[in-house]
Each structure stands twice: as C-alpha cells, then as structure tokens.
Amino acid sequence: MNTPKKDHIKIISTNRKASFNYYLSDFTEAGIVLKGTEIKSLRMHGCNISDAYVTFTSDGIPQIINMHIAPYEEGNIFNHDPLRTRDLLLHKKEIHYFMSKIQKEGYTVVPTKVYFSNGKAKLEIALGKGKKLYDKRESIKKRDINREIDKNMKEKNK
Secondary structure: OOOOOOOOEEEEEEOHHHHHHEEEEEEEEEEEOOOHHHHHHHHOOOEEOOOOEEEEOOOOOEEEEOOEEOOOOOOOOOOOOOOOOEEEEOOHHHHHHHHHHHHHHOOEEEEEEEEEEOOEEEEEEEEEEEOOHHHHHHHHHHHHHHHHHHHHHHHHHO
C-alpha cells in the first residue's frame, strides 16, 4: 500500500481512539471528495474523525461516514452539511482488497489521520480488528508502565 512522504505533510486531525479500540494494519492513503467550503474549513483545522468509519456502497465506492468538518465561518448559503457522507478515492485493487477483508475476515476500515499532502486533502485509513476488553486493559497497563519509566528517567537526569 502507498504511504505518503513525511516531507510535505501538514496533519489536520488524528484518531487516537483508533489504536486503542483496534489492532491496526495495512495503512493506506485515500483522497477525499470535498466541496469548496469544506476544504477551506479543513485549512482552518475544523475536522474530527474520532467517530468516523469507512463503508463501501453496492457499487464498490468507498465512503466515509460521521467525519465532522465544521462549517466554514465565512460561508454563506453554499455552506456544507458538517456530517455529510463523503466519497473516498482509492485504486480498484485497494477497494477489492479492503472489501474482501471486511466481508470474509471481519475487519473494519478505520480512518486514522486527515492531512494535507502537497496541498491536497488526504485521509489515512487502516484495517482494524476490534480489541476485546482485556486487550484494552493490557494497553492501558503498558501505557502506564511506560509513563512511569519516563517519569523516573527524567528524575534521574535532574
């Protein structure tokens, strides 16, 4: 799968809940079909993808649902609906790959980042397998241990 170069990226929004709720794999970049006021609002950092997910229509068109892009402040009657369903741009092979994983193996497609790459709005999506409650507890335990280690290291260096 194609991943963007880190040089020309301006991150707008990340989905930190995704790595907590899912085991993520197969990251890929997708374009987003946006209206004029939506792209202006994204440039002003008005985006939230914490509750968003990706589905596929019967025609095989990937769509992102529940992606909140705040209304553009300077917009008038042409302003957009903040929670409208937006189409994604992927290659046909990527669409077939994701659809087969969703149907056969019980994965879900989760958005992880929204960013600008060379002036174009992009969405990083990943395959996610849901974590059980005990897996989430394990993640919390690891995070707390690492936090404690970092705290002790800082105290030692002082």
